[in-house]
Amino acid sequence: MNEQNRWERVSGDAGEAERIYRRSRTFLGDVWFRFTHKPTALFGFILVVLLLAFCLIGPVFTPYTYSEQNNKLASIPPLLKVYPGPAEGSNLYITQGLKLIEVDDEGHLIRQLKKKKDDSKAKQTSFTWDDDTLVYLDYSRLPNTVLDRDGNRIETAKTVWNRTYLLGTDQLGRDILTRLMYGTRISLMVAFIAALVNMIIGITYGGIAGYLGGRTDSVMMRIVDIISTIPLTLYVILIKMCLDDGLLSIIIALSSVYWVDMARVVRGEVLSLKNQEFVLAAKTIGSSTKTILFSHLIPNAMGPILVTVTMLIPSAIFMEAFMSFIGIGIAPPMASLGTMCNDATETLRTNPYQLFLPALVICIIMFAFNFVGDGLRDALDPKLKK
């Protein structure tokens, strides 16, 4: 290229100047693209899908129900510490109640041995293995152990995973895995319904307050202020006390309180949007209030609304768990993550897994929804387009 033609006009017609090179994508396609390109959001989304599969499809694959009790096999942990038994390939597990359970090498629970005689002086208990064999349990000093044929303490125990109850049983002998599935189902159901109801109430209330403005807005928002100055936990407990136990009353209690945050968010959004030029343009066009609210204001406020909803879901789950934990939630024998935690506190020292497992599920749910909410907030902002 020489000096002369460096400033020459490049060829190209007028139509070329108007072309948009970026691929045309719908709004939802765009949101999906940005959402799936954020690792934490995608991770959270996969977790949510897994949780849904766990609580909806899971119960099909388990032979137990959430209420089936087996007192003989109460408080069996997922990881068993077993001693060799008299027969080849048999092992013995000592329960906290000083009973012996036969376990095979793979970890299946076979049977509970029948107690024959308790020698409280020697601190030994004999159990019938079969017609002519006895097994002795020695509890003279810790750790409790089984005696071999010669009457010596067997000090070496091996560990084997519980294959009959994968996550063990609780103190009433109910399968924890099955109860976790039902508990998650209850928690998610409470959360989704509460979130949906809150969304409807919050959007309507906040939308009206923000759009009308002025005195209406002041009065409506003072009501919200009054509701929110009372600690929500206390409020939910009070409502709950007036209603019967059960799922419905939890949902009512949560839905009637948590919408205040949503109302504030929507009101703020509508307030800032309604003076934007595109809303003024809709007014000069002569669009109806309905059109302005539902095709201009609400869609543009949808980002913060969805984020608030996904942030509200974990707090509703936590609230449900908390209420169940303090004993005013789901009525037994129905499982909920909160009631499971509550039941487990009594035997926390001996059976920590009973508390750990439902608490872990609560954590996973909270994590998943927080990640999804975070991802949605970024994905729903069309200006952050990549």
Add this chain to the structure above:
Amino acid sequence: MKENNTPMLQVQHLTKHFPAGSHKLVHAVDDVSFSIERGKTLGLVGESGCGKSSCARTVIRIYEPTSGKIFLDGADISALTQKQLLPFRRKMQMIFQDPYASLNARMTVHDIVAEPLRAHNICATRQEEHEMVREMLERVGLNQEHANRYAHEFSGGQRQRVGIARALILRPELVICDEPISALDVSIQAQVVNMLRHFQEELNLTYLFIAHDLSMVRYVSDDVGVMYLGQLVEKCAADEIYAHPLHPYTVGLLSSIPVPNPRLAKEKDGSGLEGDLPSPIDPPSGCRFHTRCPFATERCREEAPAWQEAAPGHFVACHRING
């Protein structure tokens, strides 16, 4: 076009006050009167915050006028409810200043341009609506491929043309242009202004053109009105105001137009405007310009000047002009 002598828009003693805190009022528009003949353009100029946009928004009834009358094609629209206004909305439309804020980011260009058609139930079928939108988009230089895209994918100039398409699809008679070019860069400004002029000739539109760029106003306007702190201080034909400005504020405004030639710029006298616009909450007594006027006298401080015709068609409000 039938012969019609009623002005397209007539504004009489229009006043708009906004409440600002306890017992205080922002005098955004104060006793403004003007009229625009059919097919003409009135340019409205003034500093930022002088009430140009408030005036436009009150005229188109986004804001409720505090007092005064607005006649659209002879009909008084200043006291109508929003419902009664609906048929009049077809006659007057607005083009907004910020092409980024005036288009809904959640709607496709097709939906944006079709919104006025839907609001007034103009198209019976989707087919018809589609056809009208396509035709309108083509007239502003956009094509079918653009219709399914979202506003944020467009450049500023393209967006503003979408705004023009939205305003003109109803075939209005009066279009209020609220600084339609001030958010665009210079090369695009000319494109948009020429498009507006072209539509004016073709559709016999009447424009109320608001701007703070005096050179652009001269190019598009038949008449020019100068606003200062909510009041009209001078109004006359566009060429006249540049040749014989009478109000000291107009003189100041004109001297603030940048001159491309630095040698000429040096020759200009130093009568540029000094100081800031006083607060419209508590406007100065008498002539509102007296705080910044180099010729202010005692009389200016006490007595508000009358709106008088200094020369045929040349109106001004200043004590120095004794008609």
